[in-house]
Amino acid sequence: MKKFLVLILFVASVVAFSQTVNWAFLEEPISLNIWDYLGPNSTVWTGYIMGPRTAGLYAYGDVRFDYIPNLASDLPEITQEGDLWVYTVPLRNDITWSDGTKFTAEDAAWTLNTVLQLIVDYGLGGNWAGYVDPDYFVKAEVVDDYTLKCYFTAASLAKANFGALMVPILQKKYWAPKIEEALKTGNPLQTIYNYDTSDEPLLGSFLLKKWEKGAFIETYARPDYYDRDQVLTLYKNGAVEITNPNTGEKWVGYGEATGEKEIELTTGPYIENIIYRIYLNRTAAITALINGDVSFIFNSLGLQKGEIDQLKNVANVKLISNSVNGFRYMCFNMRRFPMNLKEFRQAIAALVDREFLTGRVLGGQAFPQYGVVPSGNVFWYNPNVEKIAPGAGMSYGERRQFAIDLLKKAGFRWVVEPKIEGDAIVRKGRGLIGPDGQRVEEVELLAPGPGYDPMRATMALYIERWANEIGIPVKANLVDFNYIVDRIWNEPFNFDMYMLGWSLGYYPDHVSDFFHSKRAGVGDWNAAGYQNPEFDKLADEFLAASNIEEARKLSFKLQEMLAEDLPYLVLFDTPVTEAYRTDQIEFPYEKTLSGLQYVDGVPTLVKALAK
């Protein structure tokens, strides 16, 4: 009995005095083995835990997502040696692993070379190959303890700066013997994925304390975290300054660190522990938030309307809304008639009134998107694409008339030509005939059903109606998500038009992935079959750019080209709404692309409030 009471007292004191925050998860992470996580088992839930555990040579800064040095002490210096491009990376000398060992260039070189070897020789897949592209990355070499040289076949922001140089660095001392041992087994990758890594030395700020399967994961802040007290200052002129009073480290980039400050953030961690509580349904997590059991809910899809209404009036619960780094779109199969005609695609685009659909039909639950780079990704987004969009700023009737004119311009005619007067359709169109005299047969628009995504289903039905009004025989087919995927990539390209969505990274190299003609093969990403030599040339230049400003200009041109040619008709996305308890925690900022969960809940900056 005495033991029992002592235990209760201990538990009560732990709860009362430690700076612990409780966060709600809706699914359990799968594995904390980084090889597995960045290999076949990448889920957002695992990512939320892995984020604060790992570190790369470079990282994205808070709020603006500037590309900043992390384990490196400065941006890489690029030179050419023969056919190869060399990125020389100076490393910080004030960084230690969680076991007290110094971080050196040996760790970084070993990680990069091992990942490359596992990709080339053993087919290591998943996100590893997204970081280290064997067509570009050649090798990494140690110059001295704090200087690293990385060799690439071409200079490329996408493949070097935002690729290999951002890969999470692993400790050579810990992993080298394990990998060697695994390579001797019959299935090296499975052996590597199966390693228990609970004792792995890490570079991140939070380490695993306990994982109670199915219930919770607890992490604790490293008392010796090297970035503690580091100050990140973002200036309104675009400059970034990083200073650490403890180690004397200082870095300034993207201009002079003068003028008005946008934000100043001092790194903690200010909390001792994080408990990620696993709730298997949204209602349970929301009830836990209302009850005060958790301070913040991680949910990559954001809160739904009913949940927002429920939480709106709850005391001490604050709702925050952010735009997301993704879009939902409609793709035209440009291999088929009439989608291969630019005017046809533009006519469809002219009919689609995004503002009406998002604002009126979807009740403001979504916001319009215009280009293949989401508007929330401010640095890379070209605002001109909004003006290029066919039908921009036109009324209902004007849009229809414009679409008819576009079709006529391309040589289309009708058995019964549609007639528009003001905003009214006086006569519906019927029997659309192509420029070659060929009758336009039914054009199928594949879209996910209302069970999967009611917004896309609604949009598809509206597009069908609007197209039919002017005689374009579009038929919306609301089907299972997997069925669409099968029709596009497995059958392959057995579609006219489809509607799906993308979640994206910050660096917009997806523009090349989605539309370069070399990616138009079976199972590859250019499902539209977009072929434009001019675009390909610019996309290649964009991938090879080694200067961010130059890359930005090229990206803007690419976006404009796509807004004109319309292999994709980008439609909309939904903002991500999150909720947290203001009486329990304080976030240093709330405005951030894709929400606070996208930055793992900023564990090194969040503060627990005294109860």
Add this chain to the structure above:
Amino acid sequence: MLKFLSKRIVQIVILLFIYVTIVYWLMEAMPGSFTDKYLMNPKITPEIRQNLEKQFGLDKPAFTRYLYYMKNFLKLDLGISFSHFPKKVSSLIFERLPRTVFLFVTATLVSYILGYNLGKRAAWRRGKILDKTATFVGIVFWTIFLPLLAIFNIWLFGVILKILPLNQFINPNVWRGTDLSAQNVFLNLLLNAFIFLVVMMISLIFAQRVKTVAAKRTIVLSSAVVTLTVSIILWTSTGLGIYALDIILHMVLPVLTLTLYSFAGSMLVMRDTMLEVVREDYVVTAKAKGLPDRVVRDKHAARNALLPLITNFVISLGFTLGGGIITETMFSWPGLGRAYLEALNSQDTPLLIGLLVFTGIFVLLAHLIADVLYAFLDPRIRY
């Protein structure tokens, strides 16, 4: 009996193979595959996707995969899960099994005990207030939408009255300071329940041998009290008591919800059978002999009416191993039911097939046990 048993076992084995085959091809017929999720990541090229498909064995034709599966199945290997790659399906099942067994067997037991008691009383007082109330309440709960009942109970007992934990199967604040795993406590609780069951069965056998009712009652009650006391002492002295108590506290709401939802089934079976039995001559004779009402009801009528209920119970025990998707989701109790849902959502076919096969085996076994029990419980039945 032996001939019957061997015949039934052969039937079960054949049935099992047909079942596995049907389950396998049903899963194969689903559109899409696990690797489709990589289609949403523009960084994963077709080559990388092919590599991943190769790792999962999806590069081989479906029939070849089926042959591999059956070969492994014969070696009791259920394969490797896709969504928890490269974890074995069997290890995932055994990780979640104790949580499911403990919750659903308890709920089934409580539900059947309640159903038995209410059913026999309702039939004995047919048309009276107890009969009408129990039937009405039972039917109301039986037809209610289970998630709604779960939410209502969570809201009432967890949010408004604050007397029961809201969700999850443990309280992280209690468990974070210990190296102990909940899995161990679940296994110990199951062991404890098993020992309790064995002790009670032995005491019942002993109780049959004594003559007076008082002595019988003393043996059964004292066995129960002693076993429970020893269990509590052991749990407390080892320091595990607080953890077991935490699990039991978290179990109250789901068990209550499941019991409310399902007791009507067993109650109505018991009531209907009792109504048949009370019309039998031997019950009339027992009443005519002047035996007390309670003795006639419990010893003469209820015992004979129990047979369908017991077989029903044994078969439903087989199904309990499949867990319950709704209950586990609503109460954040990740067991096998939840594993079904996760496997289905992620198209983890090996896990899904493994779970269905695992449940199927136990349902078939439960049927066999029910057949055998029939012969034991009813002397009129001979195979």
